[in-house]
Amino acid sequence: MLENMSDKYTITKYLNGQFQNVEDVIVNEFPLTIFVNDVEFATMVCTPTHFEEMVVGFLASEGVIRFYSDIHSMNIDESRGYAYVMLKAETTTNQQYYSKRFIGSCCGKSRQFYFHNDSRTAKTSTAKTTITASKAIALMNEMQNNSQVFQETGGVHNAALCNSEEVIVSRTDIGRHNALDKLFGYSILNRVPVRDKIIVFSGRISSEVLLKAAKIGVGIVLSKSAPTDLAIKLAKDLNITAVGFIRGNSFNVYSCPERIVE
Incomplete structure (x- = not known):
């Protein structure tokens, strides 16, 4: 499947004061248009793998x-x-229905902006799962180190569905939302219970990413990058543990820290 994710190109590289022709590996980008009941619904620009999982x-x-x-x-x-x-x-x-903003109360704690469908599908986590600090770091390293296309191109996001001990499945895509959709589709197609699972993620935790995690149903999101302020507010409202900047031997816990243990 890796051959569908990247291609080799001859490029001009500047290094130490000189230009040279070298071979480089470039990640593939592919538009997939989804029709639902014969109505055009969305076009996703993605890495051309695991289409069924992504669509589902x-x-x-x-x-x-x-x-x-x-x-x-x-x-x-x-x-x-x-x-x-x-x-x-x-x-x-109707596209207007799925893109219409909806102001609602989340768990009675605060008022946040959602798309209308987000207000219907984002779940407040009831997960009792915990993970040790050392294992959180280890899962991030395992996911990144096992992504050959990331090692070769540096042009993709990685996401993994894990339990508190190991990676269950990982997916790669140029779009961070697509990588999460592939995990969601995998869990649906394979009937994998997700409430006790963890998402490990290479990208920034935006509000949209946090809501994706809530829709999937996990209680812990571990990221290599930073969160946004709205993502933190949503994480607190939805009882999701958001962890960012997992690099080296350190990380930051932004919400619900009780799920991260020594």
């Missing part, structure tokens, strides 16, 4: 489906870049 995870995160059984049929035409999904029941696929 994306539709679940958008509230279009809850279970894989909600889908009557799915046909992915990779040559044309189309995914055709027919649902067993009628659903609202």
Whole structure:
């Protein structure tokens, strides 16, 4: 599958005062347009792997489906870049509905801005899972070190679904949201319980990423990068432990620190 994720190009490199022609590995970028019940729903620019997982995870995160059984049929035409999904029941696929902002109360603690579908699908975590500090660092290192396409290109995000001891599955994509959708789709297709699981993530924890984690249903998000202030507020509201800047032997815990133990 790695051959679908990158290609080799001859480039001009400047080094130590000289230009030279060298071979470089460049990550692939691929547009996939999703049709739901014959209506164009979204175009995702992605790394061309694990299409079925990504489409299922994306539709679940958008509230279009809850279970894989909600889908009557799915046909992915990779040559044309189309995914055709027919649902067993009628659903609202109006783009305005899915992009409309909704102001609502989250757990009664504060008022945050959501997309309308976010207010319906983001879950407040009830996870009792804990993880040791050393294992949090180890899982981040394992995910990054095992991503060959990241090692070769530096142009992708990595995300992994883990338990408190090991990586269960990892996915890679040029889009950080896509990588999470692939994990979500994997858990749906393989009926993996997620409430007690952990997401390890290479990218920034934005509010959108935090909401993706809430929709998946995990209680802990471990990131190599920084959070935003809205992501921290949402993490506190949704009872999710957000950990950032996992680098070397240190990290920062921004919310619900009781899940990180010595």
